[in-house]
Amino acid sequence: MSNSFNFTTRGTFAGLAVAAGLTFAQPALAGAGQPGHGHEGQGHMMQGGHMMQGDQMPGGHGPAGHHGAMTDAIGGPGKAADVTRTIDIVMQDNYYEPEEITVKAGETVRFKIVNKGSLLHEFGLGTAAMHAAHQKEMMVMMEHGMIEADRINPERMKMDHGPGMAPMSHQHGAESGSVLVEPGKSSEMIWTFPKDATLEFACNVPGHYESGMMGPIRIK
Numbered sequence: 001m002s003n004s005f006n007f008t009t010r011g012t013f014a015g016l017a018v019a020a021g022l023t024f025a026q027p028a029l030a031g032a033g034q035p036g037h038g039h040e041g042q043g044h045m046m047q048g049g050h051m052m053q054g055d056q057m058p059g060g061h062g063p064a065g066h067h068g069a070m071t072d073a074i075g076g077p078g079k080a081a082d083v084t085r086t087i088d089i090v091m092q093d094n095y096y097e098p099e100e101i102t103v104k105a106g107e108t109v110r111f112k113i114v115n116k117g118s119l120l121h122e123f124g125l126g127t128a129a130m131h132a133a134h135q136k137e138m139m140v141m142m143e144h145g146m147i148e149a150d151r152i153n154p155e156r157m158k159m160d161h162g163p164g165m166a167p168m169s170h171q172h173g174a175e176s177g178s179v180l181v182e183p184g185k186s187s188e189m190i191w192t193f194p195k196d197a198t199l200e201f202a203c204n205v206p207g208h209y210e211s212g213m214m215g216p217i218r219i220k
Contacts, residue, residue, distance in 0.1 A: 072194070091117055100218065103218070113188065124177065135209060
């Protein structure tokens with residue numbers, strides 16, 4: 001579980017991520033965090049070679065395989081009128097508070113997500129296999145300078161990154177099941193869970209899942 005990583009270990013990992021893991025630094029862009037329903041977070045979604053940028057929450061870049069069979073596999077975007085409760089999610093370097101989530105079968109939940117760490121983090125919903133596939137996409141995003149240790153580079157997402165990598169500036173919102181939040185910013189996501197599934201919430205920024213930044217979603 002993520003609480004096995006003490007603050008020394010977390011701090012060491014954070015330093016390594018900044019020093020070694022993200023070498024494609026780009027200048028910070030003014031206004032990189034776009035407000036979404038009163039929140040400062042910014043969401044992005046990888047789909048079919050495109051990065052979906054979401055300032056309409058819920059938003060984000062969902063783990064690979066979300067789209068198409070998403071409703072059957074992990075649920076889907078919910079309506080505000082159907083929300084039964086709100087769950088606060090705090091992202092630190094590199095762990096979540098709380099460490100696990102319990103929901104009712106078919107429940108619609110509003111997640112309020114804040115990044116209190118010093119690194120860029122994701123709150124993404126999916127199966128273990130979805131997260132594993134999405135981690136590969138996130139590594140490509142890092143290699144192409146679309147994300148750094150502590151920020152999103154929207155201008156890099158608009159560029160042609162070569163064969164098989166279309167420009168990733170397509171605006172989108174409510175279908176992702178994931179948000180990517182810069183340090184000190186927040187976001188929101190409304191999600192309706194399926195009747196039964198084995199799900200995790202996780203951060204797929206390279207190295208973060210492996211460091212323990214994930215937790216189970218228990219459906220009862």
